[in-house]
Amino acid sequence: MTCASCVTRVETALKRVDGVSAATVNLATERATVTIDPSRVSVDQLALAVKDAGYVLHSPAEQEFPSSPRSEPERLRADLILSAVLTVPIMGLSMLSALSSYPSWLPLSPTQSNGVLLILTTPVLLYAGRRFFRNTVNAAKHFTADMNTLVAVGTGSAFLYSALVTLFGMAGSFTTAHVYFDTSAAIITLILLGRYLEARAKQRASDAIRQLMALRPSTATVMRDGREVVVPIGEVRTSDLVRVRPGERIPVDGTIREGITTVDESMLTGESLPVEKCVGGTLVAGTMNGNGSVLFEATAVGGSTVLAQIVRIVEEAQGSKAPVQALADKVAAVFVPVVIAIAILTFFGWYVIGGIGLAASLVNFVSVLVIACPCALGLATPTAIMVGTGVGARLGILLKNAQSLERAHAIDTVVIDKTGTLTEGHPSLTDVKKLGSVDEERLLRITASIESRSEHPVGRAIVEGARTREISIVEPSAFEAVTGFGVSGVVDGVKVLVGNNTLMRENGVLMGNVVAEGERLSEQGKTAVFIALDGYIEGVLGVADRVKSTTPDAINDLKVLGLDVMMLTGDHRNAAEYIASIAGINRVIAEVLPGAKADAIRRVQSEGKTVAMVGDGINDAPALATADVGIALGTGTDVAMESADITLMKGDLTGVPQAIRLSRRMMRTIRQNLFWAFVYNVVGIPLAASGMLHPMIAAAAMAFSSVSVVGNSLRLRRFAD
Numbered sequence: 260m261t262c263a264s265c266v267t268r269v270e271t272a273l274k275r276v277d278g279v280s281a282a283t284v285n286l287a288t289e290r291a292t293v294t295i296d297p298s299r300v301s302v303d304q305l306a307l308a309v310k311d312a313g314y315v316l317h318s319p320a321e322q323e324f325p326s327s328p329r330s331e332p333e334r335l336r337a338d339l340i341l342s343a344v345l346t347v348p349i350m351g352l353s354m355l356s357a358l359s360s361y362p363s364w365l366p367l368s369p370t371q372s373n374g375v376l377l378i379l380t381t382p383v384l385l386y387a388g389r390r391f392f393r394n395t396v397n398a399a400k401h402f403t404a405d406m407n408t409l410v411a412v413g414t415g416s417a418f419l420y421s422a423l424v425t426l427f428g429m430a431g432s433f434t435t436a437h438v439y440f441d442t443s444a445a446i447i448t449l450i451l452l453g454r455y456l457e458a459r460a461k462q463r464a465s466d467a468i469r470q471l472m473a474l475r476p477s478t479a480t481v482m483r484d485g486r487e488v489v490v491p492i493g494e495v496r497t498s499d500l501v502r503v504r505p506g507e508r509i510p511v512d513g514t515i516r517e518g519i520t521t522v523d524e525s526m527l528t529g530e531s532l533p534v535e536k537c538v539g540g541t542l543v544a545g546t547m548n549g550n551g552s553v554l555f556e557a558t559a560v561g562g563s564t565v566l567a568q569i570v571r572i573v574e575e576a577q578g579s580k581a582p583v584q585a586l587a588d589k590v591a592a593v594f595v596p597v598v599i600a601i602a603i604l605t606f607f608g609w610y611v612i613g614g615i616g617l618a619a620s621l622v623n624f625v626s627v628l629v630i631a632c633p634c635a636l637g638l639a640t641p642t643a644i645m646v647g648t649g650v651g652a653r654l655g656i657l658l659k660n661a662q663s664l665e666r667a668h669a670i671d672t673v674v675i676d677k678t679g680t681l682t683e684g685h686p687s688l689t690d691v692k693k694l695g696s697v698d699e700e701r702l703l704r705i706t707a708s709i710e711s712r713s714e715h716p717v718g719r720a721i722v723e724g725a726r727t728r729e730i731s732i733v734e735p736s737a738f739e740a741v742t743g744f745g746v747s748g749v750v751d752g753v754k755v756l757v758g759n760n761t762l763m764r765e766n767g768v769l770m771g772n773v774v775a776e777g778e779r780l781s782e783q784g785k786t787a788v789f790i791a792l793d794g795y796i797e798g799v800l801g802v803a804d805r806v807k808s809t810t811p812d813a814i815n816d817l818k819v820l821g822l823d824v825m826m827l828t829g830d831h832r833n834a835a836e837y838i839a840s841i842a843g844i845n846r847v848i849a850e851v852l853p854g855a856k857a858d859a860i861r862r863v864q865s866e867g868k869t870v871a872m873v874g875d876g877i878n879d880a881p882a883l884a885t886a887d888v889g890i891a892l893g894t895g896t897d898v899a900m901e902s903a904d905i906t907l908m909k910g911d912l913t914g915v916p917q918a919i920r921l922s923r924r925m926m927r928t929i930r931q932n933l934f935w936a937f938v939y940n941v942v943g944i945p946l947a948a949s950g951m952l953h954p955m956i957a958a959a960a961m962a963f964s965s966v967s968v969v970g971n972s973l974r975l976r977r978f979a980d
Contacts, residue, residue, distance in 0.1 A: 260286055260314065261394065262406035263637030267592045272312035276300055287641035291316070292575065313397045335455040342387035342451055346444040349379050353441035373425040376440040384418055388447040404595040406633050410450055412599070413628035413954065418443040420621055437618055439625075439954075446629055446958035453962025457634070457969055471570050471652060474545030479510035482554070499557045505550050509542045512559035520551025572657045572906070576648040581661035583929055584640040587936070594633045598944065602627040605948040615950075622954060626947035630957035634965040635939060639932035642972035647925035650978050655893070655908035656918045663904035667888045667922035669869050673817055673915065674848070674860060676874035676882075677828035677835070680892060680912065681842050682804040684875075686716050688724025689785055690801030694773055695792075702798045704730050706757055706790050708750045712738040717786055718746065720802050745788070756791040763789050768796055784834030806841045813912035814843040820916055823868070827851060827859055827882070856882035873915055890915060924978055932968045939964045 260266060266284045273282035273291060278299030283292045293305060302318050309316040356372045367375065385392070392415070394407035421438035480487050482500040495501065495511050503509055509522070521533040524546045533549050536542065542555050544564040561567065605627050610620035644661050651658055658664055675681055691699050707725035710718035711732050725732060735755075738748040744765075745758015756766055760777060763770055768791045776799050777787035785803035789796060817824050825846045826839045835849035848859050860882050863870050872879070872886035883889030883903045891903035892910055907914035943960060946952050952960075 260284075260289055262286070262633040263587065263590075264403070264405035264592075264595050264633050265314070266637055267588065268312050268401075268403055268405070269309060269314055272308045273305060276304055276308045279305070285641045285645075286637040287645045288574075290574070311401070313394075313401050313403075332455060332458040335451060335458055338387040338390075339448070339451040339455050342383050342444070342448040345379050345383050345387075346441075346448045349376055349383070349444045350441050352376060352379075353438075356438075370425070373421070373438050373440075376438060377422055377425045380418060380421075380440040380444050383444045383447050384414060387451065388414065391447070391450075404599065406595070408595060409598060409628045409631055410446070413602075413625040414443040414446050416621060417446075417625050417954070420618070439618075439622065442622070442625065442954045445955045446625075449955070449958040449962045450629075453966055456962075456966045457638075471545070471566065471573065474508065475564075475566060476508045476510050480504075493561070495557055495560050497557050497560055500554055501557055502552070502554050503542075503548045504552050505548060507548050509544055509546045509548060511544050511557045512564045513542050513555035513557045515540045515542065515553050515555045518551055518553035520553050521549035523547040523549065569652060569657060569908075572659065573648050573652045576644065576658045576660050576664075581640050581644065581665045581929065583665060583926075583933070584661075587636045587639060587933060590636060590937075594631070594636070594940075598628065598631040601944060601948060608948075609950065619950075623948065623950045625954045626950075626952045626957045627944060629954050630943040630947040630952060630961055631940060635932075635936035635968045638965060638968045638972075639936045640929050642969050643925055643928040643932060643975065646972045646975040647921060647928070647978075650975055651918070651921055654914070654917060654921075656914055656921060657893075657906040657908065658918075658922075659904050659906075663888060664922050664925055666869070667871070667905065667919060668926040670822065670871045670888055670919060672823045672825065672863060672868040673871045673873060674825045674827050674863060674882075674886070675844075675912065676856075676872075676879050677826055677830065677838060678804060679875045680873055681810050681826060681838065681844075682806050685804065686720040686786070686802045687805045688720050688727075688800060689803045689805065690780060691724075691798070692776065692800075693798045694776070695795060695797035697792060697797045699798070700728075700730060702790060703728065703800075704732065705750045705753060705755055705792065706788075706798075706800065708733045709735050709738065709746055709748045709755045709757055711735070712748070713740060713746050715740075715746075717788060717802050721788070721800060753792050754794070757788060759787070760789065763791060763796065766791070766794075768794060770796060773799065782833045783837045784830060806838060807911050809911040809913050811841070811843045813915060816913075816916035817919075818843075820919060822919070825863070827856060827872075829853065854881075857885040860885045871915075871919075873912065890918065921978060924975060928972055928975055932971055935971075936964065936968060 266286050270284045278296040281294040306316040391407045391410045395411035417439040421440050424438050479495045480502040519537045523533050545566040602624050606620050606624035609615050693699050707722045710721045735748045735750045744762035747756050780787040780801045785801040788800040790798045826844045827848045828835045832849040835847045839847045870886045871888040872882045873890045875892040889903035890905045893908035
């Protein structure tokens with residue numbers, strides 16, 4: 260495909276097939292996304308419909324990149340070199356022939372010079388420029404026209420006229436007529452140059468997918484019959500034990516069974532610091548193993564790996580069409596026929612009314628055809644989306660489609676779920692306060708020792724807190740779990756009670772003013788854990804789901820972007836407001852049941868807000884789907900990510916302002932592209948029709964328009980938060 264008219268033609272052909280409910284064609288990626296009823300239509304039928312429209316459809320099974328993007332710039336480069344080499348002498352000889360007095364030292368007569376120009380120009384048009392004429396004939400067979408038609412008719416008309424003047428130069432009015440071989444050759448060369456630069460730029464724009472695919476190694480070392488065997492990546496199966504040595508890429512997703520290492524997951528999350536991995540840790544295909552050798556069990560292979568899913572999401576996003584492109588599509592549908600009509604009117608207007616003669620009228624006719632450029636209209640949106648989604652994937656930001664992108668830039672309110680999104684999602688030991696004679700270290704040592712036998716999340720948080728503080732833990736001599744209240748037992752000969760207020764009262768422990776201390780912790784959203792040793796209260800611990808260290812900065816970044824930030828939680832209001840104050844959030848929607856989160860989003864939308872919902876859990880999925888834009892953390896559930904418009908592969912909120920900045924930058928780029936594409940044609944065509952543009956200048960401008968649109972989109976590659 261070469262322009263927006265091609266896109267319209269292929270889309271129309273696909274939509275006419277019985278059983279196709281939707282079809283979107285992308286000029287930049289040369290891909291079609293088609294929604295079909297498989298019981299009524301097959302891929303072969305789609306291919307036949309596309310063939311009837313004058314194109315060839317390659318199924319994804321045939322090759323990963325259907326248009327062979329690596330070879331297209333090479334073919335264009337070869338044709339450009341031939342065209343340029345021949346155009347230089349054509350231009351030189353034409354300028355000499357155009358002098359007021361024909362050079363006497365030139366060993367050729369004017370007629371002979373024209374003959375040489377005809378010989379030199381013929382291969383430029385018919386070989387180097389063959390694609391324009393071949394595609395024009397192909398389009399004509401299907402009673403359509405595209406950009407190739409404009410180029411072929413324009414250059415062909417100038418060439419044919421000049422050839423007639425040359426071949427019949429001795430007859431009639433052709434004797435002194437000027438020839439335009441230089442115009443035809445220069446137009447072909449300039450447009451080939453533009454096509455070549457455009458193809459190179461499009462190739463760079465689509466590098467994101469290739470770079471992602473290149474992350475997957477071609478082989479893997481697996482255990483077979485007790486020994487290590489290197490096999491092609493396609494032969495790895497789930498449950499296989501895979502060996503990865505230092506410096507190797509992880510071939511498939513899996514869980515570590517032996518060894519300790521560090522892994523560079525920057526391709527997945529955008530985070531540059533390596534992550535420590537031990538037995539039980541998860542590995543993702545494409546990430547880089549550090550300095551350890553590990554044996555892991557394959558849990559996902561082929562298209563089921565996280566890397567494959569990321570590639571699929573990026574491909575789908577790049578193939579989607581933003582609503583802002585709708586106007587350009589409508590214009591493209593009638594663009595070429597309208598331009599041809601304007602060119603014909605220009606010719607007859609100047610020839611019949613203006614009376615400037617056949618040759619000059621023909622020049623204006625050619626200028627109109629050549630200046631018009633549906634390419635820029637067709638590339639304005641998809642190139643920006645292609646580059647932007649690739650940049651997003653590199654930063655760990657996955658956009659589901661272009662519609663999500665367009666909605667995301669208009670967000671004015673961000674609603675964030677608390678647990679696992681603002682906070683770490685699991686309890687941690689936050690406070691250790693002694694209330695008696697026992698010092699804090701011994702108090703925590705005894706408590707952690709008794710809780711080491713407990714399976715309760717609060718107990719595990721206390722044990723982890725003691726280990727973090729490098730406090731040794733001993734085995735209790737007695738242990739009993741009191742469901743719903745706490746635990747009891749004996750440590751170092753001391754009778755220990757650890758639990759809530761009720762457990763203390765039922766065991767006759769005098770609480771006194773200690774209850775107030777527990778209430779203070781509760782108001783801060785913390786669980787108060789009382790400790791009694793030999794029947795006397797000795798201390799209280801605070802356990803809470805901590806706010807992630809990166810959360811306050813992320814919230815501040817959102818405010819800098821001018822966004823209103825809210826927290827959504829099922830917690831008691833006092834506890835919720837305390838957490839919100841730490842995070843830097845002013846507005847709290849608290850005491851919301853899991854099933855009512857979507858209703859809470861609707862209430863915010865009813866205030867006239869454009870809402871983004873950020874979450875990570877199963878119970879967040881309805882709210883994510885209800886919001887104008889759903890943003891899921893990649894560390895959350897598959898259901899949440901499936902419901903979201905944007906997935907952040909990082910496990911914190913820093914990607915949210917980054918994603919919104921990226922969407923705003925992409926939309927600004929798209930609008931710039933569309934503006935200049937429309938302005939270029941709106942201004943250029945009237946100038947050409949008025950006789951103010953020479954065809955060669957028009958050709959250069961046309962080539963520049965497409966290159967400038969793609970080049971502007973490529974500036975997104977420099978995006979940084």
